[in-house]
Amino acid sequence: MNPDWLPSGDLTLLKSRAQLLAAIRQFFSERGVLEVETPLLSQSIGTDPQLAFFTTDYLLYPRRQRLYLQTSPEFAMKRLLAAGSGSIYQICKAFRNGETGRLHNPEFTLLEWYRVGFDLFDLMDEVEELVKVVFSPYRSLTCTHRLSYQAVFMQHTGLDALRFSLADYSSYAEQTGLAEAITLCGTSHALWLDFIFSHCVQPKLNDNALYLVFGYPACQSSLARLNAQNPDITDRVEVFIDGVELGNGYYELTDAQEQDERFDREIAIRRLQDLPDVTKDVRLLKALESGLPDCAGIAIGLDRLLMRMTQSTSIDQVLAFPVVKA
């Protein structure tokens, strides 16, 4: 066992991280995308029931105000976009409570960027270019697979991701030795998709290629807009290499009213599940009302990207000090 004060990772990976950050900054600088900073501490937070947040007390004598450590810089960056910033990117820390494991540390580094005038496919082009640039000193990927969620799901499971059939999904789970999914997922289509995708599809996206999976089912839309042609799917993309999820992007929802309704739905779910209550970000809603330009945006976990570049098996290897040593 190494002494506790020592970093968990290899010191050469500190250099790789510095090179990665420099390469990203050069990449966006060449494309005229502006680097910005937004607060890590915020008065409001996302409503996503799947994300647990950290809170802290701001002592403003004699008052005490609850502030949140951001789970992503999304809302603040969208306010900048609505204010007319043009295309922007940010490299920052994000915090998600309770997430720890081989691929998770509760404090991690995100690269998030928004491109005004881009649609989801323009954004995928740019992700592909960025990955190529930052990977080039380390390894070369054979190709890029752009697949719809429905296609990749069908390919690896034979199931239709867009049409939920409890009978088909259940018998698939039984055949693959995952019978616990039947009680665990019940009749929730979204839960079944999360389960099957993470257990049976994602691990297969591991043939030294970049995977861009788009067109997520509408029940997994999050902050993406629904597809204009097909309301069963949403304009959302996820990035995978070696079976590891690296990023999540959207053709952004610009409709303030739709956003407000999604907030309400998530707040209702939080109450049902006895999760900490949150209030919706009114400043974001006002920004959307005033008009968010048509844009596409994506967040990529840089620790995981660095893991895949350097083929590290654990996130601890690419962090100076993971939470247990922080």
Place this chain on the structure above:
Amino acid sequence: MATYSTNEFKSGLKVMLDNDPCAIIENEFVKPGKGQAFNRVKIRNLKTGRVIERTFKSGDSLESADVVDIEMQYLYNDGSFRHFMVPDTFEQYQADDKTVGDTANWLKDQDKCTVTLWNDSPLSVVPANFVELAITETDPGLRGDTSGGGGKPATLETGAVVRVPLFVQTGEIIKVDTRTGEYVSRVKE
């Protein structure tokens, strides 16, 4: 009864699953960026020894299993049960053949072993890593052979059969690695 939540699952933790006591081997946190978090857990059934994988929703919990490993002395076999004693307290436990399993090959009276108790009754018995046992029967070796290349079978006082070098003779005591069932060396009296 105490319960453990998925975030407390770690290697070695004893929990109840499907009414059987189990030990957690590995716990992998699986969480889509947007979506439900799961824990994919590799777990050993302590009754059958079988290893299975099972997924839980993060935050779910399992009851703890009252399982402890205690070092005991093996006393004797009464024909249907083998008897063990905790040296400090003289407390005695009995275990049937099914519970003792292949460990019977390595149990000699008075030897130390580890007995796993579940709700205070023996669940399994693990012998010491190395045991010393007398050879009750083996073919006479060829004259002049000292290296032991090839070897020959030898029956031990417990009934176990191990391969020994040709120079080892009936009546001698040998040291055996119980994890592999292999001869290690002769033991000088």
